[in-house]
Amino acid sequence: MNSYIRLSGFYFFYFALLGALVPYWSLYLISFDFDAQTVGSLMALLQASRIVAPNLWGWVADKSGKRVEIVRFGALMTCLMFISMFWQDTALGIGLVMLAFSFFWNAVLPQFEVITLEELGDQKDKYSQIRLWGSIGFIVTVVGIGALLDFINIRWLPGLMLILMLCIWLNTLLIPKPAVLDQIDVEKSCNLGFMALLLRPQVVIFFIICFLVQFGHGAYYTFYSVLMVDVGYSRTEIGLLWAVGVIVEVLVFIYMHWMLQHWGIRNIMLVSLFLCVVRWLLIGTVPENLGLMLFAQTLHAATFGSLHAVGIALVHQYFSRQTYGQGQALFSSVGFGLGGALGAFLSGILWDDFGAFYTFGLSALASILAMLLALIWIYPERVKKNY
Secondary structure (H helix, E strand, C coil), rough: CCCCEEEEEEEEHHHHHHHHHHHHHHHHHHCCCCHHHHHHHHHHHHHHHHHHHHHHHHHEEEEEEEECHHHHHHHHHHHHHHHHHHHCCHHHHHHHHHHHHHHHHHHHHHHHHHHHHHHHHHHHHHHHHHHHHHHHHHHHHHHHHHHCCCCCCCCHHHHHHHHHHHHHHHCCCCCCCCCCCHHHHHHHHCCCCCCHHCCCCCHHHHHHHHHHHHHHHHHHHHHHHHHHHHHCHHHHHHHHHHHHHHHHHHHHHHHHHHHHHHHHHHHHHHHHHHHHHHHHHHEEEEEEEHHHHHHHCCCCHHHHHHHHHHHHHHHHHHHHHHHHHHHHHHHHHHHHHHHHHHHHHHHHHHHHHHHHHHHHHHHHHHHHHHHHHHHHHHHHHCCCCCC
């Protein structure tokens, strides 16, 4: 089995699980009659564990060199921690299990990103062709589970998720081990400290932008499906709307190599941030308009697809080979972790009292600020690549 299939398989199952979790977990929580603030707080826990877990495991992986073993361990522990979810029916119990399994689950992807890029070697521009299988996995589950939930009770969702978690773990047993760094690499890593690379102004601003982008997505990941149910869409239709966003994301990953060559990182980032603003305003103002919701979902190609690919590229622009693990972990923890958690938590506070318009309006404001920061600060060619 070649490395392309093994790497692609991991992304397929990892994001298939995300396709079950992100669109439908809030609906699962609402089935326990939790209010919006409780749902927002619980969804924030999924992101909050990303603040610590990726950095801890990234540091361990960079120091030990046992990146593959850490990915396998994290995937196995995700399954074991999640099993107790079947006996939880209180917010506290569900929240503790969510923290436990997500502590390991959120540590897995950043380190696998490093494994993938190491395996690609000089062909890092082919990353998007492997990553697109994650988007395909998401599409399969978001459509399939959405249709299924029109016929079965939402309480079946944890069982479906556990099956996907087991598939992720089994796939990690097949992934290749990257080459071990030689002594010269180790000596270089001593000269190029992680903090020295991190504290450069453009790099700091990059991570602030990552925070703001995922802060803006907090309301979307927490209440988009809830909003669609409230305005009359069926769960099948909701699954298809989520799928539309990821289908166009696949197209972005297919053509990202060409886009980076012809348009450049800076231009792609600026246009994508502007489209974030457009998307959040549309969702917040006209959710009942199917045509505009379909258009808003196509913008997922920019708000997640291209911004994620650009973020991965910038991490490898800003950090040395010996600090990729920590850089990738910080990219995850600052954006998806801190930004996503705070966005989900605040959206829970706003939702009941102020509604969709103000909740997604806050997301739009965060995206505007990110766009302004990128316009002023992000010039990747001015930062020397460190090896």
